[in-house]
Amino acid sequence: AQSVTQPDARVTVSEGASLQLRCKYSYSGTPYLFWYVQYPRQGLQLLLKYYSGDPVVQGVNGFEAEFIKSNSSFHLRKASVHWSDSAVYFCAVSANYGNEKITFGAGTKLTIKP
Template identity: 90%
Template sequence: AQSVTQPDARVTVSEGASLQLRCKYSYSGTPYLFWYVQYPRQGLQLLLKYYSGDPVVQGVNGFEAEFSKSNSSFHLRKASVHWSDSAVYFCVLSNQGGSAKLIFGEGTKLTVSS
């Protein structure tokens, strides 16, 4: 079965600190993986996506993620967070082929404290 797990429902970090948001997936093949961000009372925006090639993918606003097939993980990282990064982050899995059927993780709410 396909699934996405974000083990941390809430994460709090200090401004300027580094960040890692964890994502584990379950999929029999090589998945397409995305990170989306949702700011308060808004829709979602794409941060980055992976579907082949270099396992480290760069996204917007200094975010990057690393795909690991052996660990079934796609963790999101940022070297130095800003207060404006406070939002909910969703790890998303897409099956290969067919229409875009996305499986969303439960989301991690990030709070950046000053």
């Protein structure tokens, strides 16, 4: 069975500071990994995805994430946050072959302080 843990339900960061949102997954094989964002009163949008190759993947709006297989982690990072980054962020995992079940974490609500 696959699962995702986002240990921080809420994170508050000052504008301009760096950010890391944590994600750990459980899956016996090599996963596909995703980060999605949900802005207030909007649907979920893909931020970035990892399928294979370079473990550091770049996404939209300056976000990046690093796949560390030995740690089963896929943390999301941004060098300098903006007030508009306030949203809920979800990490997700799926198998990288035929099994098409996609499992999401509980989400981390990010608040940016002025």
